[in-house]
Amino acid sequence: MxxxxxxxxxxxxxxxxxxxxxxxxxxxxxxxxxxxxxxxxxxxxxxxxxxxxxxxxxxxxxxxxxxxxxxxxxxxxxxxxxxxxxxxxxxxxxxxxxxxxxxxxxxxxxVRTDHTFINDDGSKALLYNQDAFTYFDVFLLKRPNSENDYSDAEKEKALRFGDQLSEDEKALLFKNVLLGLPGSKINFTAEQILSLLDNYAxxxxxxxxxxxxxxxxxxxxxxxxxxxxxxxxxxxxxxxxxxxxxxxxxxxxxxxxxxxxxxxxxxxxxxxxxxxxxxxxxxxxxxxxxxxxxxxxxxxxxxxxxxxxxxxxxxxxxxxxxxxxxxxxxxxxxxxxxxxxxxxxxxxxxxxxxxxxxxxxxxxxxxxxxxxxxxxxxxxxxxxxxx
CATH class of the missing domain: 3.20.20.150 (Divalent-metal-dependent TIM barrel enzymes)
Structure with missing residues (x-):
């Protein structure tokens, strides 16, 4: 190779x-x-x-x-x-x-929900947690009609996950999901992402x-x-x-x-x-x-x-x-x-x-x-x- x-x-x-x-x-x-x-x-x-x-x-x-x-x-x-x-x-x-x-x-x-998951040796890895993503989608971003994409059980699990987060941790989750594209250090805002999503309705x-x-x-x-x-x-x-x-x-x-x-x-x-x-x-x-x-x-x-x-x-x-x-x-x-x-x-x-x-x-x-x-x-x- x-x-x-x-x-x-x-x-x-x-x-x-x-x-x-x-x-x-x-x-x-x-x-x-x-x-x-x-x-x-x-x-x-x-x-x-x-x-x-x-x-x-x-x-x-x-x-x-x-x-x-x-x-x-x-x-x-x-x-x-x-x-x-x-x-x-x-x-x-x-x-x-x-x-x-x-x-x-x-x-x-x-897309990942955690960019700094800590491994046993102290190094950090990328991680995707569906409960975290559901919480972001439904309760932080509040995408219109997003609640219809998840079952009641999934939303309940997501809410339990989110209830354990501090305000700083919620802000970090928001930033992690909307990182943008490789080569860019600029995150999407909520307004930007919701407008872009409308284009795919x-x-x-x-x-x-x-x-x-x-x-x-x-x-x-x-x-x-x-x-x-x-x-x-x-x-x-x-x-x-x-x-x-x-x-x-x-x-x-x-x-x-x-x-x-x-x-x-x-x-x-x-x-x-x-x-x-x-x-x-x-x-x-x-x-x-x-x-x-x-x-x-x-x-x-x-x-x-x-x-x-x-x-x-x-x-x-x-x-x-x-x-x-x-x-x-x-x-x-x-x-x-x-x-x-x-x-x-x-x-x-x-x-x-x-x-x-x-x-x-x-x-x-x-x-x-x-x-x-x-x-x-x-x-x-x-x-x-x-x-």
């Missing part, structure tokens, strides 16, 4: 020299300074490439070339935004960048899937012509939040997307953490079913503590049987004569990094620990398989 690390750009507190010295060769990044929907120019792409190359590294994967909300809703100026997306794809191809990650999650990217899973397939039918031929691979990131968590539709959560979702646009340029960012948060997903079967659609690897692990709580765990220990996953991936790469780019996704916040401002899940030490563990696992399995 190609060892890569995500870097949020020149403003990232994690420096390229740190990533270089850790042994990664590839950088996964994006032009976060460009507003969503605007064209990524060749000049802007090359300027970022030069910064990365001067550090002895290479920009190998885009994460993400974001999809404008109007494309997801098929409304407003969406046709122009699709044309802009095509131009950005061509410009990236002209600069030699061939793997493009994106997601189709409405409004919010990944008439969009269900079927309509959102229809809009995704239209988008893919437009941009996939461009990617194919450019020799590029599009890699959609699964929903995180893989179920509805805030009443929003989710359409990249299950094996059935993947089948629908890949069947509708059969080009192998229409592919998957295989994220073990996102997919495993739904225990019904068979991660090994997904590799078998979509071996020619997997273009980028996010390897991380989660532990489901109960039906309503899951948290990030160490990369090699959790509900994901990482040894089996890596073995299947190595066999696949040997079969196809490829080397898929991989990054350790998320990581614990260790004491050494707790005074450094980083995006939750993206501190340096926790990800480097994951990278080292995954590299060692890969080498051991490759030796066992004589690859």
């Amino acid at each position: 190609q060892q890569t690390m995500r870097w949020f750009g020149p403003q990232d507190s994690v420096k390229l020299i740190d990533i270089k010295q850790a042994g990664a060769a590839g950088i996964v990044t994006a032009l976060h300074q460009i507003p969503v929907g605007e064209i990524w120019s060749v000049q802007d792409i090359q300027e970022r490439q030069e910064i990365i190359r001067n550090a002895g590294l290479e920009w190998t994967v885009v994460e993400s070339l974001p999809v404008h909300e109007e494309i997801k809703r098929a409304s407003g100026n969406y046709l122009q935004y699709i044309e802009n997306y095509k131009i950005s794809l061509k410009n990236l191809a002209d600069c030699g960048i061939k793997i493009i990650t994106y997601n189709f999650m409405p409004i919010l990217d990944w 008439n969009i269900n899973n079927e309509k959102l899937r229809e809009n995704l397939i239209y988008f893919l039918a437009e941009v996939t031929p461009i990617a194919e012509q450019n020799g590029q691979k599009l890699a959609i990131h699964p929903d995180d968590p893989p179920f509805s939040v805030l009443g929003l539709p989710r359409i990249v959560s299950t094996e059935a979702d993947l089948k629908a997307i890949f069947s509708a646009v059969p080009s192998t340029a229409n592919g998957l960012c295989y994220c073990t953490g996102s997919l495993s948060a739904d225990p019904k997903n068979n991660l090994e079967k997904i590799i078998d079913d979509y071996e020619n659609r997997i273009h980028f690897l996010h390897l991380r692990n989660t532990i489901r503590e109960s039906e309503t709580v899951f948290r990030e765990s160490e990369h090699l220990s959790g509900d994901v049987k990482m040894e089996s996953i890596v073995e299947k991936l190595l066999i696949l790469m040997n079969k196809t004569k490829t080397s898929l780019p991989m990054r350790p996704d998320h990581g614990f916040l260790h004491e050494v990094d707790q005074k450094t401002e980083t995006y939750p899940g993206y501190s340096l030490t926790g990800r480097l620990k994951g990278l080292a563990e995954l590299r060692g696992l890969e080498m051991g399995i490759a030796y066992k398989l004589n690859l």
Whole structure:
């Protein structure tokens, strides 16, 4: 596997020299300074490439070339935004960048209710608690009609959870859920999120899937012509939040997307953490079913503590049987004569990094620990398989 690390750009507190010295060769990044929907120019792409190359590294994967909300809703100026997306794809191809990650999650990217869950060793992890989220949705945000999305028992549990929180803890929960997008340190306000949710009032899973397939039918031929691979990131968590539709959560979702646009340029960012948060997903079967659609690897692990709580765990220990996953991936790469780019996704916040401002899940030490563990696992399995 190609060892890569995500870097949020020149403003990232994690420096390229740190990533270089850790042994990664590839950088996964994006032009976060460009507003969503605007064209990524060749000049802007090359300027970022030069910064990365001067550090002895290479920009190998885009994460993400974001999809404008109007494309997801098929409304407003969406046709122009699709044309802009095509131009950005061509410009990236002209600069030699061939793997493009994106997601189709409405409004919010990944969602957690606790960004600083304390592990037994004192390190901190990301956690999702459905009772906390329900409390946020119904009693803090007070989303209109949100009470209809939960049973009486679920609302009672959520209220009991919230009754134990101080005002500061309630404010922190609100901040955690509405963190915004990777690369940004700006939180949504209640007014902003409620206004954005109104835009999706008439969009269900079927309509959102229809809009995704239209988008893919437009941009996939461009990617194919450019020799590029599009890699959609699964929903995180893989179920509805805030009443929003989710359409990249299950094996059935993947089948629908890949069947509708059969080009192998229409592919998957295989994220073990996102997919495993739904225990019904068979991660090994997904590799078998979509071996020619997997273009980028996010390897991380989660532990489901109960039906309503899951948290990030160490990369090699959790509900994901990482040894089996890596073995299947190595066999696949040997079969196809490829080397898929991989990054350790998320990581614990260790004491050494707790005074450094980083995006939750993206501190340096926790990800480097994951990278080292995954590299060692890969080498051991490759030796066992004589690859």
